[in-house]
Amino acid sequence: xxxxxxxxxxxxxxxxxxxxxxxxxxxxxxxxxxxxxxxxxxxxxxxxxxxxxxxxxxxxxxxxxxxxxxxxxxxxxxxxxxxxxxxxxxxxxxxxxxxxxxxxxxxxxxxxxxxxxxxxxxxxxxxxxxxxxxxxxxxxxxxxxxxxxxxxxxxxxxxxx
Amino acid sequence: xxxxxxxxxxxxxxxxxxxxxxxxxxxxxxxxxxxxxxxxxxxxxxxxxxxxxxxxxxxxxxxxxxxxxxxxxxxxxxxxxxxxxxxxxxxxxxxxxxxxxxxxxxxxxxxxxxxxxxxxxxxxxxxxxxxxxxxxxxxxxxxxxxxxxxxxxxxxxxxxxxxxxxxxxxxxxxxxxxxxxxxxxxxxxxxxxxxxxxxxxxxxxxxxxxxxxxxxxxxxxxxxxxxxxxxxxxxxxxxxxxxxxxxxxxxxxxxxxxxxxxxxxxxxxxxxxxxxxxxxxxxxxxxxxxxxxxxxxxxxxxxxxxxxxxxxxxxxxxxxxxxxxxxxxxxxxxxxxxxxxxxxxxxxxxxxxxxxxxxxxxxxxxxxxxxxxxxxxxxxxxxxxxxxxxxxxxxxxxxxxxxxxxxxxxxxxxxxxxxxxxxxxxxxxxxxxxxxxxxxxxxxxxxxxxxxxxxxxxxxxxxxxxxxxxxxxxxxxxxxxxxxxxxxxxxxxxxxxxxxxxxxxxxxxxxxxxxxxxxxxxxxxxxxxxxxxxxxxxxxxxxxxxxxxxxxxxxxxxxxxxxxxxxxxxxxxxxxxxxxxxxxxxxxxxxxxx
Numbered sequence: 001x002x003x004x005x006x007x008x009x010x011x012x013x014x015x016x017x018x019x020x021x022x023x024x025x026x027x028x029x030x031x032x033x034x035x036x037x038x039x040x041x042x043x044x045x046x047x048x049x050x051x052x053x054x055x056x057x058x059x060x061x062x063x064x065x066x067x068x069x070x071x072x073x074x075x076x077x078x079x080x081x082x083x084x085x086x087x088x089x090x091x092x093x094x095x096x097x098x099x100x101x102x103x104x105x106x107x108x109x110x111x112x113x114x115x116x117x118x119x120x121x122x123x124x125x126x127x128x129x130x131x132x133x134x135x136x137x138x139x140x141x142x143x144x145x146x147x148x149x150x151x152x153x154x155x156x157x158x159x160x161x
Numbered sequence: 162x163x164x165x166x167x168x169x170x171x172x173x174x175x176x177x178x179x180x181x182x183x184x185x186x187x188x189x190x191x192x193x194x195x196x197x198x199x200x201x202x203x204x205x206x207x208x209x210x211x212x213x214x215x216x217x218x219x220x221x222x223x224x225x226x227x228x229x230x231x232x233x234x235x236x237x238x239x240x241x242x243x244x245x246x247x248x249x250x251x252x253x254x255x256x257x258x259x260x261x262x263x264x265x266x267x268x269x270x271x272x273x274x275x276x277x278x279x280x281x282x283x284x285x286x287x288x289x290x291x292x293x294x295x296x297x298x299x300x301x302x303x304x305x306x307x308x309x310x311x312x313x314x315x316x317x318x319x320x321x322x323x324x325x326x327x328x329x330x331x332x333x334x335x336x337x338x339x340x341x342x343x344x345x346x347x348x349x350x351x352x353x354x355x356x357x358x359x360x361x362x363x364x365x366x367x368x369x370x371x372x373x374x375x376x377x378x379x380x381x382x383x384x385x386x387x388x389x390x391x392x393x394x395x396x397x398x399x400x401x402x403x404x405x406x407x408x409x410x411x412x413x414x415x416x417x418x419x420x421x422x423x424x425x426x427x428x429x430x431x432x433x434x435x436x437x438x439x440x441x442x443x444x445x446x447x448x449x450x451x452x453x454x455x456x457x458x459x460x461x462x463x464x465x466x467x468x469x470x471x472x473x474x475x476x477x478x479x480x481x482x483x484x485x486x487x488x489x490x491x492x493x494x495x496x497x498x499x500x501x502x503x504x505x506x507x508x509x510x511x512x513x514x515x516x517x518x519x520x521x522x523x524x525x526x527x528x529x530x531x532x533x534x535x536x537x538x539x540x541x542x543x544x545x546x547x548x549x550x551x552x553x554x555x556x557x558x559x560x561x562x563x564x565x566x567x568x569x570x571x572x573x574x575x576x577x578x579x580x581x582x583x584x585x586x587x588x589x590x591x592x593x594x595x596x597x598x599x600x601x602x603x604x605x606x607x608x609x610x611x612x613x614x615x616x617x618x619x620x621x622x623x624x625x626x627x628x629x630x631x632x633x634x635x636x637x638x639x640x641x642x643x644x645x646x647x648x649x650x651x652x653x654x655x656x657x658x659x660x661x662x663x664x665x666x667x668x669x670x671x672x673x674x675x676x677x678x679x680x681x682x683x684x685x686x687x688x689x690x691x692x693x694x695x696x697x698x699x700x701x702x703x704x705x706x707x708x709x710x711x712x713x714x715x716x717x718x719x720x721x722x723x724x725x726x727x728x729x730x731x732x733x734x735x736x737x738x739x740x741x742x743x744x745x746x747x748x749x750x751x752x753x754x755x
Binding site for chain 1: 194478
């Protein structure tokens with residue numbers, strides 16, 4: 001009995017959390033958001049989907065042809081995602097390993113050209129805007145390289161939203 | 162299994178791919194979280210700002226207006242030899258204007274004599290202008306439209322730099338809210354009035370809701386003028402009061418585009434607006450319960466028409482309802498836009514009044530356009546400003562900018578952090594002023610008086626008390642730093658929001674109420690301090706408090722007020738210095754996060 005109530009409360013808390021995040025992007029106050037914001041909302045709820053994951057999820061919850069997503073479809077789908085922990089966070093150690101793989105000479109840092117090559121040519125490439133933002137924010141002022149361990153520290157800070 | 166040896170080509174490129182994907186996913190998540198924080202911050206600023214405006218309206222309705230006439234002559238004001246600022250001659254010339262702008266760029270101050278001269282000339286000119294200006298644009302003469310400037314001189318100068326100065330070939334419309342909040346409201350006014358005087362057919366000023374002397378008492382313009390002109394400040398303010406009431410209400414371009422500061426309502430009638438005596442409406446509100454009176458009263462008098470034009474905001478839903486957030490004007494929907502534009506044979510409504518991230522925003526199927534020209538309005542990096550260029554095709558073209566050079570170098574993360582800290586500070590202040598109500602609400606979730614409640618309950622209770630419509634669960638990590646196992650010690654949390662010195666119990670609720678209303682109090686004080694001396698007597702203090710307490714439905718004994726007044730009379734001379742009084746309520750944040 002108590003367990004049921006507990007999970008009911010859990011679900012209702014999850015619902016509130018999802019609704020709050022959704023409503024931050026509901027500019028017209030009519031419980032819809034633009035399809036393009038779905039990725040951002042999912043990330044902000046602590047999920048780490050790939051672009052392909054986002055596309056798949058959006059296809060399921062979006063309205064055809066209108067470019068918007070209604071809260072009534074988003075809420076149950078997103079609740080399921082959170083309960084299943086479908087897109088779990090990437091542990092810091094894996095992230096560090098990933099950078100080390102790209103750092104062929106094991107220098108401990110990456111040059112902007114190297115990072116750009118990987119981020120913009122491989123996997124799910126960055127747009128120019130995304131690349132510019134990453135470089136501007138994280139290239140060391142003086143020696144003009146990206147110290148990826150420091151970058152990882154910044155990226156993993158304040159994880160609990 | 163693939164080895165990690167880089168020479169094994171096929172495997173290594175798969176590994177590279179997986180590594181890149183991981184990093185991309187992570188980075189996108191990080192950027193998305195920043196975007197969330199930015200949106201939250203925006204919401205905080207907006208809700209506090211509008212809640213403040215609503216408060217302001219309620220206070221104003223209790224106060225009577227000052228109808229004394231003053232003598233505005235500048236002739237007996239002498240300019241001393243030691244004055245190093247610009248000297249002006251009347252009539253105003255383009256040369257004089259350039260001198261003026263140069264001086265302001267170098268942070269010089271114009272002598273009161275010249276200020277009064279410019280204002281006097283402006284008043285004379287405005288009296289002969291119609292309520293609604295009609296302008297035409299043709300191929301050789303595009304028009305520029307600017308939105309709210311709010312005392313941000315840097316933005317005005319940036320617009321002039323990018324777009325060119327107003328002239329016969331370069332007409333401008335300035336759509337209200339030139340003053341308040343920023344620190345160069347007076348300089349902006351003098352420059353705009355100067356251009357109006359030199360190019361009266363090509364420079365058009367629309368009145369905004371901040372061109373209102375009672376709003377100025379609260380939002381900084383009055384303080385700015387009195388601070389800059391200690392001897393003649395009052396005279397300057399009185400003259401500005403008249404000028405504001407004489408500012409035209411709207412501009413129509415080619416009979417097709419309506420430019421007005423706030424917006425419209427379902428009863429907007431431009432013929433009525435064109436016929437009325439606009440200067441009789443000096444300040445926006447003279448009735449006590451705005452919304453109720455406003456919607457119930459079917460006869461739209463001049464006052465109500467003007468309030469609609471200057472205070473309303475668009476909403477996405479159809480209909481027209483009272484604007485309870487601002488406390489005046491209405492929210493109007495796309496159906497009202499269609500109807501009103503149709504009725505007047507217009508095709509586009511350009512308005513300002515609301516800050517927009519990118520400096521401009523369309524709504525109502527692109528029939529309504531908001532233009533806002535004060536960049537970094539809430540905080541450095543918060544938003545861009547924009548202005549419109551429009552030719553005879555009446556298609557708006559936008560130019561955006563951001564005034565401060567430092568913020569261009571800020572990355573997304575830095576500008577979000579900066580803005581966010583500012584918003585959180587403001588939010589913590591709001592939490593502090595409601596602390597009694599918050600403790601009450603928390604205790605409802607803590608029947609056994611354990612002193613702790615769950616974070617879920619914390620969010621619910623805070624939402625219930627503050628009614629700011631903010632996502633408390635999302636904000637929680639920034640506001641409650643110490644939470645163990647999902648529980649928070651609310652007494653401790655409240656303490657950490659408080660002013661350091663403990664006050665005697667009997668005063669605590671009075672002080673809290675006073676602090677909650679301190680910006681209202683300041684407005685009232687300044688109204689009662691009719692000679693603007695910055696001092697009021699005990700009796701005036703007591704009366705102020707009576708006024709406020711009836712408004713707040715609070716019972717406070719005369720003795721408690723007298724005791725409080727005495728304790729605030731620091732130099733024991735029987736009067737209270739307003740500045741010291743206000744200083745007493747400055748919040749010191751004990752646990753500010755860096």
